[in-house]
Amino acid sequence: MPPELGPDSIAVLSGPTFMYSDSVGDVPAGSIGGLVHLDTRLLSGWLLTVNGGRLLVLRSQTLQHYSAQFVLTNPDLPGLPTDSIGLRRLRYIGDGFHERIELVSFRTEPVGIEIRLAVEADFADLFEVKSGVRDRSARIDRRRNVGGAALVFAYANGDFTAETSVLTSIPPDRVEGDDLIWQLDLAPRQRWQLDLHVPLPPGLGVVEPVRGDIAEVIHGRVDDPLRRWVDNRALVRSDNPMLERVLGRSREDLGALRLDMEIKGQQVMLPGAGLPWFLTVFGRDTLITAYQTLVAGPALARGALLALARLQGTRCDEFTDEEPGKILHEFRSGELTRTGVKPYNPNYGTADATQLWLILLSEYWRWTRDDDTVRHLRDNALAALRWIDSYGDRDGDGYVEYGTRSPEAWETSAGETHRTACASPTARSRSCRSPRATCRATRTTPRCGWRSWRTDRWTIRPSPCGYAQMPPHCSNGSTATSGSRNAAATTRWASTGTRTGSTRRPRTWVTCCGAASSRRIGPNRWCGS
Incomplete structure (x- = not known):
C-alpha cells in the first residue's frame, strides 16, 4: 500500500x-x-x-x-x-x-x-x-x-x-x-x-x-459480472474451514485481477499481474497464474494463450527487445509508452515467457483436449520454438541466454529485475555481465520442448518429422545440414534442465553455421529449428 x-x-x-x-x-x-x-x-x-x-x-x-x-x-x-x-x-x-x-x-x-x-x-x-x-x-x-x-x-x-x-x-x-x-x-x-x-x-x-x-x-442488487465469473469456477469443499476461506478468497482475488481483450471478435479473459502497478498484460506472471489455476477452470489459460499469441513478436527491434516468435514481457499504454519514451508497446525483455507460453499450451490441452484452439495457435507455437533455437540460445551451448539491447530495459530478466540480482561469482557486489543464462530460464526450455512434442503429436502433426518441414536457415541465409553428434557431445535433454554427456547412441542433429542447435520432438527423434 x-x-x-x-x-x-x-x-x-x-x-x-x-x-x-x-x-x-x-x-x-x-x-x-x-x-x-x-x-x-x-x-x-x-x-x-x-x-x-x-x-x-x-x-x-x-x-x-x-x-x-x-x-x-x-x-x-x-x-x-x-x-x-x-x-x-x-x-x-x-x-x-x-x-x-x-x-x-x-x-x-x-x-x-x-x-x-x-x-x-x-x-x-x-x-x-x-x-x-x-x-x-x-x-x-x-x-x-x-x-x-x-x-x-x-x-x-x-x-x-x-x-x-x-x-x-x-x-x-x-x-x-x-x-x-x-x-x-x-x-x-x-x-x-x-x-x-x-x-x-x-x-x-x-x-x-x-x-x-x-x-x-x-448492496449487491444489480447484475455483477464478477459474481457470474466466480460462480462458473470450480468450488472446493473441505472439513477445514480455514482452507475453504483461503480458496474462496483466492477465487475472489482472481476475479478482481481479470482483464478482458477482444481477439478476432471474441472476448477472452486473462489475469493481470497485481495491484497497483501491474494491472496490465504481462508475460511470465500471467502465464504462471493461468497455469496454476487451471484446476479452477480453463478460461484464464485460454485467454492468456490467445492474448499473448496476438502480441507475439514478429520482427527484430532493439528498443523493445522484440524478436520473431518471442512472447512479450509487459504491455503499457501510458503517455511515456505511446510517445516512444518507454519501450512497453509492448516490451519483450524476458528470458522465459516464451517457454512458459508453450508449457501452458500443452497443459491447457491436457486439461481440455481443445484441439481447435491448439490448432489455431499452431503457427505461434512453431514460431516460439524457432525463437528458442534461433534467438534464445545465442551461442548454441544448449542454454537460453538473456541480454537486453534496449537502453530503457532491465539488464536482468526471468523475474530478477534488480541490477544486482544476478551477481558475479568472483565479485558478489557486482552484477555479472549479460548475456546470461539463469537456471530459472534454462530449466523450462527442455520441458517446453517435450510438452510441445506431446501436444503436437496428438493435435497438430504437420509432418512425420515434426516441425522440420523444410531445411532450417541460418541468420546468414545458408541452409542447415543434418548430421550426428558423437557420444561425448553435450546434450540438451527434454526431461531435465541440465547439460550432460550422452552415453546413448548418437541422435540426429541439425547443424546450423557449425553450431549444433536441436530440439527433441519425440522418442529417438530430433529436429532442428
Whole structure:
C-alpha cells in the first residue's frame, strides 16, 4: 500500500483501473494515490472538507474489489461542534468512477455547512507516479460547467490525449480554481445527497463493468459480472474451514485481477499481474497464474494463450527487445509508452515467457483436449520454438541466454529485475555481465520442448518429422545440414534442465553455421529449428 496514504489506505479496482485513497476516502495532493486508468492518472487530488476541515473516520472498508464505503463524522470545526453530522461516502468503479456523498445533520437547530471538493488531475504516467511526476500544468486545459460537467481537465501531447470530466448530480454553488463548493443550510435532522461521476474511456483490458445506482451496486442488487465469473469456477469443499476461506478468497482475488481483450471478435479473459502497478498484460506472471489455476477452470489459460499469441513478436527491434516468435514481457499504454519514451508497446525483455507460453499450451490441452484452439495457435507455437533455437540460445551451448539491447530495459530478466540480482561469482557486489543464462530460464526450455512434442503429436502433426518441414536457415541465409553428434557431445535433454554427456547412441542433429542447435520432438527423434 502507498505509505503516505496510511496503513489503512483503501483501493478499489476494475480491470486496468484503480483508485487509491486514505481511510477517509481522500487523495491528498502530491501523494501516490489517485484514480489511474490505462496507466494514466486521471485524478491526482480528491479531497473533501466540511467547513474548512477534514473529517474523522469511524469505519472504512472495501465491500467488493470494485466498491468501498467510508463512514465519517466531523471534529470540532468553526460553527460545527464535534459529531454534529454523519457523512458516508460510497464509491465504486464500473463504467466510470462513481461516488455518493450522504450527509445527515444531528443538530436540533438549523446549521450552515460548506462542502468543498478539491480536484486535481496531473495526467501522470504510471512510471512517473512511482518515481517522480513531470509538471504538465502548462499544457492542461481547464474548463468549467461544460456539457453537464462541473470540471473538465484536458491534456494533449502529440498523438496522446487524456481527459477527466467531473459530473455532479447537483451543480456546485460556486467553483474556486479547481474546488467545487456547495453551501448548505440544513434543517434539524435533514439529509443531503450528492452523486459524483468521472467517465472512463475504453481500452485494452477493460472488463465488463458493473452498472447501476450506487446504492444498488453497494448492496449487491444489480447484475455483477464478477459474481457470474466466480460462480462458473470450480468450488472446493473441505472439513477445514480455514482452507475453504483461503480458496474462496483466492477465487475472489482472481476475479478482481481479470482483464478482458477482444481477439478476432471474441472476448477472452486473462489475469493481470497485481495491484497497483501491474494491472496490465504481462508475460511470465500471467502465464504462471493461468497455469496454476487451471484446476479452477480453463478460461484464464485460454485467454492468456490467445492474448499473448496476438502480441507475439514478429520482427527484430532493439528498443523493445522484440524478436520473431518471442512472447512479450509487459504491455503499457501510458503517455511515456505511446510517445516512444518507454519501450512497453509492448516490451519483450524476458528470458522465459516464451517457454512458459508453450508449457501452458500443452497443459491447457491436457486439461481440455481443445484441439481447435491448439490448432489455431499452431503457427505461434512453431514460431516460439524457432525463437528458442534461433534467438534464445545465442551461442548454441544448449542454454537460453538473456541480454537486453534496449537502453530503457532491465539488464536482468526471468523475474530478477534488480541490477544486482544476478551477481558475479568472483565479485558478489557486482552484477555479472549479460548475456546470461539463469537456471530459472534454462530449466523450462527442455520441458517446453517435450510438452510441445506431446501436444503436437496428438493435435497438430504437420509432418512425420515434426516441425522440420523444410531445411532450417541460418541468420546468414545458408541452409542447415543434418548430421550426428558423437557420444561425448553435450546434450540438451527434454526431461531435465541440465547439460550432460550422452552415453546413448548418437541422435540426429541439425547443424546450423557449425553450431549444433536441436530440439527433441519425440522418442529417438530430433529436429532442428
